[in-house]
Amino acid sequence: MKKFLIFALALVTCANYAIAKDYAKMQIKEMKHAQKYATTQKVLQDDVQTSKTVKSATLPANFTIKDPKIMKFGDYEKISKDKYNAKLKKDEAKYEDYAIQLGKKHSKYYTTQADAEDFYKVYRVAERLIRANKLDYMNWRICIKKSVDELNAYTDGSNLVVLTTAMFDSFSNNDDALAMVIGHEMGHALLGHHKRKAQLYAKMKREQSLAQMGNSAAALIYQGMKRKYLIDSKNMEYAADVEGAKLALHAGYNLNSGSDVIKFLSVYDIDRDFRNTHPNSTKRLENLSENSRYFPAEWKDMGEYNIFNSDVLPVQLSSDRKSIVISASSDKMQANKYYSPETMNELYARFGYMYYVNGEFNKSIQYFNELFKIDQTNAPAYLYASYASECMYKLSNNDKYLKQAKEYAKKAYSLDSKNKYIKEQVDSL
Numbered sequence: 001m002k003k004f005l006i007f008a009l010a011l012v013t014c015a016n017y018a019i020a021k022d023y024a025k026m027q028i029k030e031m032k033h034a035q036k037y038a039t040t041q042k043v044l045q046d047d048v049q050t051s052k053t054v055k056s057a058t059l060p061a062n063f064t065i066k067d068p069k070i071m072k073f074g075d076y077e078k079i080s081k082d083k084y085n086a087k088l089k090k091d092e093a094k095y096e097d098y099a100i101q102l103g104k105k106h107s108k109y110y111t112t113q114a115d116a117e118d119f120y121k122v123y124r125v126a127e128r129l130i131r132a133n134k135l136d137y138m139n140w141r142i143c144i145k146k147s148v149d150e151l152n153a154y155t156d157g158s159n160l161v162v163l164t165t166a167m168f169d170s171f172s173n174n175d176d177a178l179a180m181v182i183g184h185e186m187g188h189a190l191l192g193h194h195k196r197k198a199q200l201y202a203k204m205k206r207e208q209s210l211a212q213m214g215n216s217a218a219a220l221i222y223q224g225m226k227r228k229y230l231i232d233s234k235n236m237e238y239a240a241d242v243e244g245a246k247l248a249l250h251a252g253y254n255l256n257s258g259s260d261v262i263k264f265l266s267v268y269d270i271d272r273d274f275r276n277t278h279p280n281s282t283k284r285l286e287n288l289s290e291n292s293r294y295f296p297a298e299w300k301d302m303g304e305y306n307i308f309n310s311d312v313l314p315v316q317l318s319s320d321r322k323s324i325v326i327s328a329s330s331d332k333m334q335a336n337k338y339y340s341p342e343t344m345n346e347l348y349a350r351f352g353y354m355y356y357v358n359g360e361f362n363k364s365i366q367y368f369n370e371l372f373k374i375d376q377t378n379a380p381a382y383l384y385a386s387y388a389s390e391c392m393y394k395l396s397n398n399d400k401y402l403k404q405a406k407e408y409a410k411k412a413y414s415l416d417s418k419n420k421y422i423k424e425q426v427d428s429l
Contacts, residue, residue, distance in 0.1 A: 023238065023287040024294065024351060030191075030239035034341040037192025040137065041335055059359050063394075066387050068421040070380045071353045073296045073346070076305035087308050094312040095124065102315065102324070118144055118168065119324050123315045125178045126161070127326055129186065131310050132251035132303035136329035137338045142182070143323035144168050151265070155185040157194020160323070171261060179248040180258035187243030190341055193236045200229050233277040241284055242291045243341065250303035255292055259285060294354035345375045352381060356388045361395070364388040365404075382412035383422050390429070405429055 102123070103116035122142050130136050140159050147164040155161050161182055171177040188194065204225040210218035241262070245255055266281030279287070314327040342350070348371035355364035368385040371378065386408035393401035409425045416422055 021283075021286075023290040026235065026238060026287070027242050027291050028344075028347050028351070030235055031342060031347055032344065033196060034191045034239075035344065037196045038341045039190060039192050039195075040135075040338055040340045060395075063391075065357065065359070065391060066421075066425075067357060070419075070421060071349065071384060072380075073298060073350055074302040076298075076302040078301050079304050079308045084304050084308055091312050098123070098312075098315050102317065118172070119317070121172065121175075122163065122168070122178065122182070123324055123326065125175055126182050127313050127315070128251045128307070129179060129183055129247050130313060130326060131307050133247050134306055134333075134337065134339045135186065135190075135247075136310070136313055137332075137335075138328050140186075140326045141318060141323045142326065143318075145322070153181045153185055155188050155194070157189060157192075157198075159189070161185040161189075162323075170264065174257060174260060176248070176254045176257035177259075177261040179251060179253040180244055180255070180261055183244030183247035183251075184240045185244070186247060187240040188236070190339070191236070191239060191243060193240065197229075197233065197236070200225070200232060204229050230276055234279045237278050238284065238287045241288050245288060245292055246295065246299070249292075249295055249299050250306070252300055252303055255288075259288055262288065293358065294351055296350065296354065345371060345378070348374075349378060349381050352388075353384055356384055356391075361388040361391045365392070376411075377415060379412045379415035379419065379422065382408045382415065383419075383425060386412060386425055386429075402429070 099116075099120050102119050119142075122144065126140060126142050130140060138159055140161070143160060143162040145162050145164050147166055149166060150164045151166045151170065153161070153163045153167050162185075163178075163181060167181060168178075171181070204222060207218045207222035207225055211222045245258070248258055249255060262281050262284050266285070278284075310329065311331070313329065315324050316327075317323075318325050348367050352364050352368035352371060355361070355367060365385060365388050368381055368388070371381055372385075375381075386405045389401045389405035389408060392398070393405060406429045409422065409429055412419075412422045413426050
């Protein structure tokens with residue numbers, strides 16, 4: 001039995017060392033956990049029951065791709081610049097009222113840990129993230145915690161986001177970075193990371209207790225679980241970086257400027273506990289850079305649409321006088337209208353499409369095929385898989401890709417025979 005456990009532990013260790021540096025694939029793997037642990041729908045369950053520029057791959061000169069832009073990554077309409085600016089101007093009057101309200105003293109017996117100006121700044125950033133992403137299904141609390149030397153931010157796994165004064169002061173003149181920090185912590189909450197880590201930690205502690213009582217088998221299991229816990233913790237950080245970047249992009253923040261916070265962390269030596277549970281900053285930047293290449297530019301338009309069609313969210317000082325409360329929208333929607341992490345269908349479709357427009361046709365086909373394993377009803381996806389296969393045929397002159405392109409086009413036509421782009425593709429092949 002002991003030999004078997006040692007062998008099993010060795011397999012786990014080897015498998016962990018073999019993690020590939022394909023950050024897009026890592027994100028997709030992590031998002032599978034979000035299907036179980038994501039919190040938006042859980043929070044709303046009672047309500048339900050009662051009521052960037054993509055850099056193209058190197059392609060031959062004059063090589064063109066077909067892109068009728070019928071792949072959709074959200075439900076929205078394009079808002080004209082004039083209408084959007086008029087809406088923002090109208091909202092400013094309400095923001096000014098809340099700025100005054102935050103400056104009032106609520107009681108001579110209470111003092112806040114941050115000035116009204118600081119609370120107002122995090123309010124504006126967080127409120128924009130919430131409205132642009134339809135996260136107004138509950139109250140969000142934002143705390144500025146007095147700490148001179150602790151450069152940190154965290155969430156308690158629910159609706160509280162905490163920024164230390166060291167973190168806030170370091171980026172108080174960079175709204176993009178503050179958006180990435182707040183978005184990252186919201187990402188942890190939305191993906192259910194707190195509960196997931198708590199479950200892993202509880203299992204690990206049980207084995208540790210048995211090991212301390214002299215159980216040698218439990219000692220081996222504990223060591224394997226401890227390593228898994230630390231690796232999973234780092235993978236959750238990668239996932240929260242990407243989820244936070246999605247939120248920030250929807251809200252119109254600049255991801256390049258926002259990533260300054262990770263660059264900043266790479267300059268300074270962080271304590272050992274942080275290094276154990278957080279990836280190397282260089283790898284975090286690589287992860288963020290690779291994944292953001294496959295963010296649709298339309299996400300910014302979607303965020304503007306959401307802001308245009310929503311009202312300014314009220315804010316007030318919390319009863320603890322150390323944080324602010326950004327109130328949920330009074331205009332309640334159906335649960336499925338609020339933000340949720342991407343489903344596996346949506347992830348595979350997005351990566352398939354973005355790899356295609358980026359000129360990475362083999363990867364495009366790979367991810368579309370992953371989509372087709374779980375969804376055979378997406379006609380636009382089959383059309384783009386046909387486009388990608390046709391491009392591979394033109395580049396390689398390999399007949400298998402031409403055959404594949406025809407099969408995908410035929411499948412798309414069987415699903416939507418009235419689509420003119422699908423008809424054109426079938427006829428051209």
